[in-house]
Amino acid sequence: xxxxxxxxxxxxxxxxxxxxxxxxxxxxxxxxxxxxxxxxxxxxxxxxxxxxxxxxxxxxxxxxxxxxxxxxxxxxxxxxxxxxxxxxxxxxxxxxxxxxxxxxxxxxxxxxxxxx
Amino acid sequence: xxxxxxxxxxxxxxxxxxxxxxxxxxxxxxxxxxxxxxxxxxxxxxxxxxxxxxxxxxxxxxxxxxxxxxxxxxxxxxxxxxxxxxxxxxxxxxxxxxxxxxxxxxxxxxxxxx
Numbered sequence: 001x002x003x004x005x006x007x008x009x010x011x012x013x014x015x016x017x018x019x020x021x022x023x024x025x026x027x028x029x030x031x032x033x034x035x036x037x038x039x040x041x042x043x044x045x046x047x048x049x050x051x052x053x054x055x056x057x058x059x060x061x062x063x064x065x066x067x068x069x070x071x072x073x074x075x076x077x078x079x080x081x082x083x084x085x086x087x088x089x090x091x092x093x094x095x096x097x098x099x100x101x102x103x104x105x106x107x108x109x110x111x112x113x114x115x116x
Numbered sequence: 117x118x119x120x121x122x123x124x125x126x127x128x129x130x131x132x133x134x135x136x137x138x139x140x141x142x143x144x145x146x147x148x149x150x151x152x153x154x155x156x157x158x159x160x161x162x163x164x165x166x167x168x169x170x171x172x173x174x175x176x177x178x179x180x181x182x183x184x185x186x187x188x189x190x191x192x193x194x195x196x197x198x199x200x201x202x203x204x205x206x207x208x209x210x211x212x213x214x215x216x217x218x219x220x221x222x223x224x225x226x227x228x229x230x
Binding site: 006009032034041042043044045046049051090094103104105106107108109 | 149151156160217219221224
């Protein structure tokens, strides 16, 4: 079974500052990795995903994440945040095609609060 | 119009009552999921269905049941609600092919059991 650890439950940051949200995973097989964002009072939407290929993946709204297999990490970054980025961010992992289709295992979430 | 809808959006019910949460989708996806979200615990999978005749338990299925009435409809039932089932419930869908790994979420149902 796979698991996901999001090390920070809350991250406060000033507008226009850079931010990194940390995610580590554990799995005995190859995985697919995802970041989802949940804006207040809304469902989750996909921010970006890593399936294979380039370890640096770019998503919507200027976010990017880097897959690091040796450190089993998939940290999310943005060079300059905006007040509208205030939301909860979830890291998730899937085993993909083998053994269970695309069931997702989610981390506990990181609340990003952007302040003026 | 939203691709994944959930009804009701908010519900308060009493301990011991039976309650059904409904999910409908217009995305044409075969796969549907029910999650619950609790503060500090993230999302946990309750049940999932890969097609109308295929229903599977997730990691926290005890106390819940589901029904896949059609490709587009997937309902979650609490046969006898208890207070620790107070949570935010999400329905999600995904395609069986192509971008199968991306799940599309509904807006959620906030359930309170008193």
